[in-house]
């Protein structure tokens with residue numbers, strides 16, 4: 333399995349032609365705040381890749397560390413996690429063909445961790 337992190341625009345220019353020539357697809361983990369930025373793929377480009385068989389997976393909203401920060405209350409953390417997990421889901425629903433179903437952002441639950449670098453443990457409401 334080939335994975336590419338974050339949805340950088342050079343993926344389209346450099347990796348994509350090689351993958352296509354070799355008959356490979358890949359999985360792109362994108363974080364939604366980055367989509368459409370100057371150095372990032374656009375939703376149109378991402379959707380085109382999806383239509384060609386590339387897998388698109390969510391990598392959180394902001395790419396920030398999802399662990400509770402020092403001084404952050406449980407309620408603040410829960411609210412931040414809600415945005416980190418729910419916003420990618422709604423944008424995927426709006427822009428892509430396939431709903432999120434797989435790791436690292438499990439549909440419905442939204443507590444399985446998102447950034448790929450980070451695992452979120454117990455739900456905020458039950459954490460110590």
Ligand SMILES: [Zn+2]
Pocket residue numbers: 337338391395
């Ligand atoms: Zn990343």
